[in-house]
Each structure stands twice: as C-alpha cells, then as structure tokens.
Amino acid sequence: MKLPPFDYRAPTSLQEALALLADHPGDARLLAGGQSLIPILAFRLAQPALLIDLRHVPSLNHIDINDSATTLGAMVRWCEIEKSEPLPQAQPLLYDACLHIAHFQIRNRGTVGGSLAHADPAAELPGVAVCCEARIRLSSGQEIAAAEFFTGALQTTLAPEEMILAVVFPAWPAARKWGFAEFARRPGDLAIAGIALFYDLDMAGRARDAHIAVIGATNLPMRLSSAEARLNGADLNEAALAAVAQAAADSADPPADIHASIAYRKSLVATLVRRALVQAMSR
Amino acid sequence: MQIAFTINGAPTAAEAQPRVTLADFLREKLKLTGTHVGCSHGVCGACTVIVDGAAIRSCLTLAVQADGCHVTTVEGLSPSGDLSPLQAAFRKHHALQCGFCTPGMLMTLHALLTDEPYADEARIREVLGGNLCRCTGYIPIVAAACEARIAYQGAKVQP
Ligand SMILES: Cc1cc2nc3c(=O)[nH]c(=O)nc-3n(C[C@H](O)[C@H](O)[C@H](O)COP(=O)(O)OP(=O)(O)OC[C@H]3O[C@@H](n4cnc5c(N)ncnc54)[C@H](O)[C@@H]3O)c2cc1C
Ligand code: FES
Ligand code: FES
Numbered sequence: 001m002k003l004p005p006f007d008y009r010a011p012t013s014l015q016e017a018l019a020l021l022a023d024h025p026g027d028a029r030l031l032a033g034g035q036s037l038i039p040i041l042a043f044r045l046a047q048p049a050l051l052i053d054l055r056h057v058p059s060l061n062h063i064d065i066n067d068s069a070t071t072l073g074a075m076v077r078w079c080e081i082e083k084s085e086p087l088p089q090a091q092p093l094l095y096d097a098c099l100h101i102a103h104f105q106i107r108n109r110g111t112v113g114g115s116l117a118h119a120d121p122a123a124e125l126p127g128v129a130v131c132c133e134a135r136i137r138l139s140s141g142q143e144i145a146a147a148e149f150f151t152g153a154l155q156t157t158l159a160p161e162e163m164i165l166a167v168v169f170p171a172w173p174a175a176r177k178w179g180f181a182e183f184a185r186r187p188g189d190l191a192i193a194g195i196a197l198f199y200d201l202d203m204a205g206r207a208r209d210a211h212i213a214v215i216g217a218t219n220l221p222m223r224l225s226s227a228e229a230r231l232n233g234a235d236l237n238e239a240a241l242a243a244v245a246q247a248a249a250d251s252a253d254p255p256a257d258i259h260a261s262i263a264y265r266k267s268l269v270a271t272l273v274r275r276a277l278v279q280a281m282s283r
Numbered sequence: 284m285q286i287a288f289t290i291n292g293a294p295t296a297a298e299a300q301p302r303v304t305l306a307d308f309l310r311e312k313l314k315l316t317g318t319h320v321g322c323s324h325g326v327c328g329a330c331t332v333i334v335d336g337a338a339i340r341s342c343l344t345l346a347v348q349a350d351g352c353h354v355t356t357v358e359g360l361s362p363s364g365d366l367s368p369l370q371a372a373f374r375k376h377h378a379l380q381c382g383f384c385t386p387g388m389l390m391t392l393h394a395l396l397t398d399e400p401y402a403d404e405a406r407i408r409e410v411l412g413g414n415l416c417r418c419t420g421y422i423p424i425v426a427a428a429c430e431a432r433i434a435y436q437g438a439k440v441q442p
Binding site: 001002003004005006007008010031034035038039042043051053055079102103104105106108109186187188 | 284300301302303304307323324325328331337338339340342343344345347348350391395409410412413414
C-alpha cells in the first residue's frame, strides 16, 4: 500500500497554516500525528492535493489547568497526557480514558485535535468529551459543544477551512464519582464498546447529575439519557445497578460488524456500565 | 523535497518525495532493510524505529516528517557490531524464530527500557501489545526483555 501523491508543507505559524488551508478549499488536509490520516491515505480513502503538517506550529501543544477549566491544545499527544502530573487529579476520568488509547508507538504521535477531527465512534477522547460536556475551540473563534460537534461515524461539523485549536473540559469537583470501562481484543486496540460515566452525590447520598456516555457501540459518541435518568435520585444498590445497566443496553443502538454482533455489543454495554458504576461507588 | 536528518548517529541529506513513508525511505533509499514492513497501516509494529528518543511506527510517518530529527533503526542498536545486551537476551531466550517481527520488537523494547529501565513485566506486556509475532508466542520475548532490564538500569535509580 503506497500513498497517493500530494504536496507537503510544514508552516511555522498558525496564520500560515490557516492561509494554506484557505488557499486549497476542500483539497488540503491537516497532518497532526498522521496515525489516522496515513492509514486513510494508504487505503486511498482520501487523495488530498496538499498535506499541511502542524508540527512546527507553536502554542498548540499546551495542557492548561486552572480553577474553571482544563484546556488541551490540539497538538497535545497521548504520551504527554500520560506523563502529565496534575491531570490525574484535575480530570481523573479524562486521564484514565486516555490511558486506553492506542499502542505505545502510536501514543508517541497521536494527538488530541487529530482524534477529535477524525471522530472515530470507538475513540476514547470524543466519548469523554461528550460525557464531560467539553467544548471544542475552533480557528473561526467559535466554541462548540462536543455533543453537537460529532454528527456520525468519522463525521463532524468541522468546515474544510477550519482547524481545531483546543478542547476545553469544565473543572471537576474533587468529590465527583466516576468510572471508565472498555473492552478491546488487545490493549490499545479500538474498543468494541466502552463506557465513561460520572455522577455527584446529594445530601442523602443518592446519585445526581449523572452523565453516562458510550463509545464503540453506537455510530457516534453519545450520552444515554434513559440510563442517566435511572441513575439520578437512585440509592446505589444492586437493583439500581441492574436497572441502569439494562436501560443503557436498551437505548444503545449498536452496529454489527466483523468484531461483534448487535446482541453481543448490547450485552457488553450492560456489563461495562455495571463495571464503571462499581468503580464509581468504590471511589 | 530535500531533507536532512541524523540516521544512527550519521548526518544524512537526501531527496524524498512527500508520499514516501519513513519505512520505505529507510529500506529503499538508504538500503537499511533491517526495518521490516508487515502491514503498512499501523497494526503490526514490525516497522518500529526510534525518532528523537520515541518509538514510532515508520509506516505511519512520512520521510519528510523526519527532517531535522534523530532516527535510530535496528542497524544502530549496536554500533560496535557485537550484540547489544537486549539482542543477546533475545538470542539466549530464543525470542525469535523467523525474525520478521524482531527489529520492531527490539526497537520498541529499546525505547521502553531506555526510558523505564525498571518497567515491570505487566508494563512490558502492555507495551508489546502493539507488536505482532506469529512465531514465538511472546513468552520468550517477555523473558528476554525482563532479563535485559538490568543493562539499562545503570545509573538510573528505581523510581
Ligand atoms: C493500530 C491503531 C490503533 C489505534 N487505537 C486507537 C484507540 O484505541 N483509541 C483511539 O482513540 N485512537 C486510536 N487510534 C487512532 C490514534 O489515536 C490517532 O492518533 C488519532 O485518532 C488521530 O490523531 P492524529 O494526531 O494521528 O491525527 P492525523 O492522523 O494526523 O489526522 C486525523 C484527521 O484529523 C485531521 N486533523 C488533525 N489535526 C487537526 C486539527 N487541529 N484541526 C482539524 N483537523 C485536524 C486531519 O486532517 C485528519 O483528517 C489508533 C490508531 C492505530 C493506527
Ligand atoms: S508495517 Fe508499520 S505497523 Fe505494520
Ligand atoms: S519471530 Fe516470526 S513473527 Fe516473530
């Protein structure tokens, strides 16, 4: 498999990169880590005339944490997230989910912006972004809620001349309960299904403000509102666990593919919701 | 496009078409055929090389992206030509049969143990999850990696 021919530029400023994108409407692709784009080119699923490599564009690779939010620049790589010291405390769910992404060598190159733009329905970051109501900051100056950004498998609202600059996660209360569980055949493979969830506790020790998002088992990352409704106000006992897991499996609308059937994925969703809830309760 | 980088310690300049992957460039232009290409789309790990200290898949990297970088391939593991401690451990434990996956295994483990010389067996197994071997069943590869750790520990203290 050889890549189709294209031109290559490595601009050294954001303005230059955006100008190159604007000069080649619909015909240029940004190159971040290349860990999804190069396979796409190898399979000839895209044949852009120009690749614009972002590796020399400064200021896209910062992790900023303050009292109101955590911001990951578009060129932050998985290995940098893994090595971040403050992130596990500032955003435990995000941090834990990112540890499941891809293999060692791919983690050294794959990026936040590339994952969001690629929008694989089984990818972890889009799933946690939807779960946590993160916002995606675009070069147009707009900030869009993750839940509105993803529109289908490998589909987003991103315009051809637009670039992702960062993703912004709202601050995380220290007492929040959370869990992340996924199933893949090998560690680092894309998940057959995965669940990210969190909730807070009310005065009576019942769950409130539940957020439950699924990856892999649907054609885009999404929250499962009927399962969330089951969890809100519930006493966290065995019966509640079973009801939430069942509601999640009922509302997921999984695809069948070579990896798993519809029935298998639904049953996996129930199991993973249960595992993630057990994690949450033990925290 | 003209690119310049360091390959196994030697500064090198060459012409590279943008569409050529680093794996193909190393093999075809520089005749460094130690780097193997199994799948060409990032799933097997045979093509692993080290760029600026980090293990990467050279089939998912363009040669032009290596411009200005330090690249190490399996040919650079042992400048003296003797077996490096990791290679010697592979030989001792029969960690290779056909040898197709071996360059990728060696470069992955070399990068890991350089950074994390105290990596435990679970960490080694997790990292090797990105490298396929159709012959050995992995157990001798893990054993070789565990034995080679001591050679990387040197002055680094256990965290
Ligand atoms: C074997 C294998 C296993 C993997 N397993 C997983 C996994 O388990 N979980 C997971 O989440 N991912 C997985 N991945 C994908 C990996 O995480 C990719 O790194 C990631 O999805 C894309 O990031 P990238 O930086 O490599 O993007 P690239 O491949 O460079 O780009 C991907 C797309 O995003 C566009 N793009 C890049 N940056 C921007 C930007 N700033 N603004 C707008 N558009 C942009 C590109 O034009 C391209 O269309 C795997 C990949 C492989 C090869
Ligand atoms: S040849 Fe690069 S990962 Fe298989
Ligand atoms: S030794 Fe044959 S593939 Fe690993």
